[in-house]
Amino acid sequence: MPETRVIGAPDRKIGGAQRPPAPSTRPAAPQPAAPKRRKGKTLAVVLVLIVGVAAVAFLLTRPEDSAATPxxxxxGMTIMVEPRNIxxxxxxxxxxxxxxxxxxEAEEVPVAQATDIAIALFSGRSVDEVNDAAHRAELKDELTRQLTEAYDGEVHAVYFTDFVTQ
Incomplete structure (x- = not known):
């Protein structure tokens, strides 16, 4: 009669009793920690939501461009002020x-007051100071500001037509 063989797990006996595990000559390798993917994905989703909500809030609350910038x-017309020695x-x-x-909307303004303001602003300055391009631009801006104030906002811009030092 043929022999019946039962093949089972090597650490189990036939009959149900378990055999103790064989001692290993190698130390057991540490099990790698399961990656924390759930926390990383959750954090990414939360960050995307925060950025999205901030973008929507910005778009809904920003002022209209035409209302924000005057x-x-x-x-209008341009008035020439004759060159003067200062x-x-x-x-x-x-x-x-x-x-x-x-x-x-402005009508003609008296030139004498503009001349007086320019003389007061430029008098006594050094040649280097008025010849320096950056400083000259600052002086021009200041002259424009003072003339705008003196003529109640009727000045749009000031342009140098003659500017010679000696």
Whole structure:
């Protein structure tokens, strides 16, 4: 009669009793920790939601462009101020002429007050100071500001038409 063989797990006996595990010559390798993917995915989803909510809030609450920036007044007529010699420091002088561009609604303004403001602003300065391009731009901005204030906002811009130092 043929022999019946039963093949089972090597650490189990036939009959149900378990055999103790064989001692290993190698130490057991540490099991790698399961990656924390759930926390990383949750954090990424939360960050995307926060950025999305912030973008929507910004778009809904930002002011309209036309209401936020005031309209620049339209330029009107230009008044020429004849060149004048202005005394600088160290016996030097500046020959300066300029034009005042008014806003569209403005009528002609007296030139004498503009000349007086320009003389007061440039008098006594050094030649190096008025010849430096950056400083000259600052002086021009200050002249524009003072003229705008003196003529109640009727000045749109100021342009130098003559500017010579000696």
């Amino acid at each position: 309209q620049d007044p339209e330029p 005394n600088l420091a160290d016996g030097r002088y500046l020959r300066m002429g300029f034009a005042i561009e008014l806003v569209a």
